[in-house]
Amino acid sequence: MSARPQPRTGAEPAWVKATVLALLLAFLAAMLVLPLVTVIAGALRNGAGEAWAAVTHPDAVAAMRLTLLTAAIAVPFNVAFGVCAAWAIAKHDFPGKPFLITLIDLPFSVSPVVAGLIYVLVFGAQGWFGPWLAERGVQVIFAVPGIVLATIFVTFPFVARELIPLMQEQGVDQEEAALSLGASGPLTFWRVTAPNIRWGLLYGVLLCNARAMGEFGAVSVVSGHIRGLTNTLPLHVEILYNEYDFVGAFATAALLCGLAVVTLALKSALELAHPEVTRGHGL
Amino acid sequence: MPGFALTLGVTLTVLSTVVLIPLSAVVIRSAGLGWEGFTAAALSERALAAYRLSFGAAFVAACVNGVFGLLTAWALVRYRFPGKALVNAVVDLPFALPTAVAGVALSALYAENGWLGAPLADLGVRAAFSELGVVIALTFIGLPFIVRTVEPVLRDLSREVEEAAASLGARWTQILVRVIWPALLPAWLTGFALAFARGVGEYGSVIFISSNLPFSTEIAPLLIVIQLEQYEYGAAAAIAVVMLAVSFLMLLVINGVQAWSRRYEG
Numbered sequence: 001m002s003a004r005p006q007p008r009t010g011a012e013p014a015w016v017k018a019t020v021l022a023l024l025l026a027f028l029a030a031m032l033v034l035p036l037v038t039v040i041a042g043a044l045r046n047g048a049g050e051a052w053a054a055v056t057h058p059d060a061v062a063a064m065r066l067t068l069l070t071a072a073i074a075v076p077f078n079v080a081f082g083v084c085a086a087w088a089i090a091k092h093d094f095p096g097k098p099f100l101i102t103l104i105d106l107p108f109s110v111s112p113v114v115a116g117l118i119y120v121l122v123f124g125a126q127g128w129f130g131p132w133l134a135e136r137g138v139q140v141i142f143a144v145p146g147i148v149l150a151t152i153f154v155t156f157p158f159v160a161r162e163l164i165p166l167m168q169e170q171g172v173d174q175e176e177a178a179l180s181l182g183a184s185g186p187l188t189f190w191r192v193t194a195p196n197i198r199w200g201l202l203y204g205v206l207l208c209n210a211r212a213m214g215e216f217g218a219v220s221v222v223s224g225h226i227r228g229l230t231n232t233l234p235l236h237v238e239i240l241y242n243e244y245d246f247v248g249a250f251a252t253a254a255l256l257c258g259l260a261v262v263t264l265a266l267k268s269a270l271e272l273a274h275p276e277v278t279r280g281h282g283l
Numbered sequence: 284m285p286g287f288a289l290t291l292g293v294t295l296t297v298l299s300t301v302v303l304i305p306l307s308a309v310v311i312r313s314a315g316l317g318w319e320g321f322t323a324a325a326l327s328e329r330a331l332a333a334y335r336l337s338f339g340a341a342f343v344a345a346c347v348n349g350v351f352g353l354l355t356a357w358a359l360v361r362y363r364f365p366g367k368a369l370v371n372a373v374v375d376l377p378f379a380l381p382t383a384v385a386g387v388a389l390s391a392l393y394a395e396n397g398w399l400g401a402p403l404a405d406l407g408v409r410a411a412f413s414e415l416g417v418v419i420a421l422t423f424i425g426l427p428f429i430v431r432t433v434e435p436v437l438r439d440l441s442r443e444v445e446e447a448a449a450s451l452g453a454r455w456t457q458i459l460v461r462v463i464w465p466a467l468l469p470a471w472l473t474g475f476a477l478a479f480a481r482g483v484g485e486y487g488s489v490i491f492i493s494s495n496l497p498f499s500t501e502i503a504p505l506l507i508v509i510q511l512e513q514y515e516y517g518a519a520a521a522i523a524v525v526m527l528a529v530s531f532l533m534l535l536v537i538n539g540v541q542a543w544s545r546r547y548e549g
Contacts, residue, residue, distance in 0.1 A: 010449025010458045020354050021364055027351045030399060031423055032376050035388035038398065042391055081297050088290035100294075102534060106302060109530040111484025112382075113504035114523045117511065118305035121312050126516055128308065152301060172284055185285035207378065214381025216487035221508060234383040234487070241387055241491065250391075253384040260379040267379075268372045 039257050042250030054240075054248035055255055062228040063236040063252075066144065070219075070232060071212040074151040078208055079201070082159025086197075087189070090167035091175065101164065107156040115153045116221025119146055142224030147232065150218035155208045162204030163197055166276070170196055199274040203267070210263040214256060309527065312520040324518035325525050329497050330506060334525065336417060337503040341482030344421035345475050352429025352474060353467070359430070360437045377426050382487030385423055390492040393419055412494040417502065420488040425478030432474035433467055440466055469544030473537055480533040484526065 043051045054060060085104060089097060107115065123140035124130045133140060140146045174196070178188040216234040223230040225239065233256055240249035271278055313321055324330070358364070359371055377385065393400040393410035403410045410416055440463065448458045486504040493500045503526060510519035 010445055010453060010455050012455045012459070016455075017362060021358060021362065024351065024354050024358055025370075028355070028370060028373065031419075031426060032373050034398060035385065035392050035423070036376075038392045039384065039388045081294070084290045084297075085294040087284075088287060088294050091284045092287045092291075094287075094291070098538075100298075102538065103298060103303070104294075106306075106534075109480050109484070109534055110306070111486065111504050111507075111523075111526055111530075113486045113507050114309065114484070114526060117507060117519055117523050118309050120511065121308040121516060121520060122305050124516075126514070149301070153305070156302060175284060179285070189286075210379045214379075214384070216381060216383040217485075217504065220487075221511065234381045237381075237383045237387060238491075249387055253387055256381045256384045260376060260381070260384075263379040264372045264375055267375065268368070 036257055039250050039253045042246060043254040045250075046247050050247050051251035051254070054245075054251040057248070059227050059231065060233075060236060060248075060252060063231045063233045064255075066147070066231065067213050067233045069144070070148050070151050071209055073148050074155055074212045075205060075209050077152055078155055078159050079205060081156070082163055082204060083197075083201070085160045086163035086167050087193075090164050091172055101161075104160050105157050107153050110153075112154055112215065112217030113221055115218040116150050119149050119153070119222055123149075141222050142226065143230060146222035147219050147230060150222045151212050151215050154215050154218050155211045158208035158211065159201065159204035162200050162207075162277075166197055166200040167193070199270065200277045203270055203277040206263055206267055206270070210260065213259060306527070309520045309523045312517060313524045316517045316521060320517065321521050321524075324510075324515075325521035329501070330503070330522055330525075332498045333501050333503040333506045333522075336414065336500065337483050338529075340414060340417040340421050340502075341425075341479050341485075343418050344425055344482050345479040347418070347422045348425045348429050348478050349471065349475055352426065352478075353433060353471065355430045356433040356437055359434055374430050375427050377424055382424065382485065383491070386420065386488040386491030389420055389423060389488065390416070393492065411492050412500070414500060416492040416494075417489055417500065420492045421482035421485055424485050424488055425482050428478040428481065429471060429474035432470045432477065436467055436470040437463075469540055472540045476533050476537045476540070480530060480537075483529060483533075 043054075089100065120141055121127050122129060123133065123146065125134065125141070127141070130141070138145075140149070174192050175188050178192045179185070183191070214234055215232075216238070219232055220235060220238070223232070223235060225231060225235060227239065231239065233252060237249050237252045237256070240246075240252060313325070316324060355370070355374060359367065359374075390411045391397055393403070393416060395401065395404045395409075395411070397411070400410050408415070410419060445458050445462055448462050449455075453461070484504060486502070486508070489502050490505055493502065493505075495501055495505060503522060507519045507522050507526075510516075510522065
């Protein structure tokens with residue numbers, strides 16, 4: 001990083017470089033920076049007091065609580081799954097491995113709306129298990145379990161796809177050494193593998209959590225939008241926006257912008273301190 | 284290595300319960316419509332208009348990102364400029380920002396009275412609440428994909444090849460087109476396909492910036508939601524099957540491109 005930039009032979013002239021940078025910064029400002037500023041400006045349009053009142057409204061607090069609860073279930077679930085899947089895939093050889101990885105990645109290429117729809121078809125009132133569950137007093141769709149399930153689906157690949165390339169790269173030498181010295185399987189994982197993958201795991205958790213707290217489409221389909229009960233923060237933004245409560249909508253949106261900025265800051269810090277976490281994953 | 288049976292068993296069980304079995308519900312449900320019912324729902328005039336918009340806007344947005352994503356990756360790898368670390372962090376904003384927030388922010392910004400919408404309106408361009416609005420939202424959503432797929436390849440590209448080309452008398456434009464671009468193409472195509480696939484399925488950001496009018500600015504995922512709200516579960520499933528089929532196709536394309544590019548790697 002400290003090497004001085006050397007004029008390359010065959011490099012583009014300076015005016016090309018200046019044009020590229022100007023175009024680029026204008027594009028990024030119009031697409032990324034100005035939207036963020038718009039949200040903050042919209043939230044503070046009538047002063048900070050009104051924005052504060054909007055985010056401390058009981059409905060907003062209930063939405064916040066549900067968003068945190070959902071992430072608190074979905075993220076650990078996907079961590080457990082991701083570690084399991086990465087251990088099976090990265091540390092062993094078996095036929096059909098690439099196919100299995102493709103299947104794990106599948107939720108990324110499914111529309112969030114379809115992700116919500118499939119759970120309505122399985123657990124909804126007209127669905128496969130809906131009537132059976134209803135007889136036993138269990139409601140999944142238009143209730144918290146449906147929101148958690150839909151969130152797990154859309155965040156499903158995050159941890160696994162982060163850990164698989166990392167653990168493949170690390171190989172099995174260290175684990176085999178530990179095992180040959182008499183360590184048990186769980187002890188080997190805990191004392192040898194876990195320390196090696198912790199930063200990559202944290203990276204996956206960070207991205208998984210941002211998506212879990214921010215998911216809109218899938219959750220919107222299964223939630224039923226019952227205020228104070230099945231409303232998450234992103235859904236709360238939509239409700240307020242559709243009621244023309246723009247200050248409220250933007251204040252809630254600003255809260256979620258804060259989450260995004262913190263996520264990006266932590267992610268950048270992690271990439272700087274542990275560059276290996278981004279290695280080997282082209283998204 | 285111990286624990287293979289256990290971890291693979293857990294992986295397959297969870298994958299089946301959470302992903303595969305629920306996804307099969309959509310296929311089975313739409314199959315219940317029969318062939319005529321399926322085509323009536325999945326290929327109705329309104330559905331076809333929705334696919335046209337979803338696929339068309341996603342394609343245009345992926346093209347825009349194809350250009351600017353490439354420029355961003357280029358600048359991040361090859362240039363030094365003030366604020367580079369900030370640009371590097373902010374590129375991932377679409378991954379971290381909830382789509383609903385992106386939707387309200389972009390629609391406020393590009394509405395007729397918005398900071399960028401007003402000057403555009405003076406030029407006679409209607410940005411928000413039109414097809415262009417859909418393209419803007421999908422451009423936002425797909426922005427990081429091409430940057431993050433091209434960037435590592437560009438970083439690993441050996442400068443010696445470029446220097447060799449230059450010493451043989453190639454101009455910088457020739458080096459760009461004949462040396463660098465072919466090396467970046469597989470990664471660029473992968474990023475393009477990822478951005479396109481993401482755009483086709485996108486819902487949250489679009490519904491705010493679009494006027495959501497049937498036959499003109501209604502995207503396919505919105506049509507699924509509308510069918511669901513009318514308890515037309517079969518029709519919703521039929522449209523979902525069409526979209527899933529396209530997703531599978533995109534996955535195949537991405538895997539194909541990656542297999543193709545590996546053949547040319549040393």
